[in-house]
Amino acid sequence: SITDTKEIKLSYKENVFLFEFASLHFASPDNNQYAYMMEGFDNEWNHTDASRRVVTYTNLSSGEYNFRVKGSNCDGVWNEEGASIRIIITPPYWQTLWFKMILVAIIAGCAFWIYKWREIIAKQREMVELAKRELKYRNLFENSLAGMVRFSSTSWDVLEANRALLEMFGVKTSEEVKQILETIPSAE
DSSP states (O other), X not given: OTTTOSEEEEOTTOOEEEEEOOOOOSSOGGGOEEEEEEETTBSSOEEEETTOOEEEEESOOSEEEEEEEEXXXXXXXXXXXXXXXEEEEOOOGGGSHHHHHHHHHHHHHHHHHHHHHHXXXXXXXXXXXXXXXXXXXXXXXXXXXXXXXXXXXXXXXXEEEOHHHHHHHTOSSHHHHHXXXXXXXXXX
């Protein structure tokens, strides 16, 4: 009863409900008039007579509403205070703030993961390309008929000599080539 309850809380699934109202005037109840309004939904008062004392609401959006009803007697004297009840319709989970925050976090996490994944793939491609170039260089270096020496980038230390140079000097290791090259006087 609207006289006992001041607030009704409904789920978004409970989307069809109705109100039935009456006013007590025993002299001529068929001549009573009613006005009702769902504040937050209706823009103005809806008027009806004693033959239609039921109002149905369907598919109200989630939010807070205030249903108000007032009546008049057969003489047209209105009870301006009337009666009211607050109606709260809870939103579905996908319209709640916590769900939206979780969704944003998931999307941001996925975007970050995709960014990192693309970065890892790019590094892997770079490493594969570097390995291909290294293999190409290694084949060229090892199979060259000319003698080749690979020096350190910071000094003239021999890091490696190819097979042709080792055969040319008649030695077996790059270390022996280094010792031979150290015996050559520098052009200072």
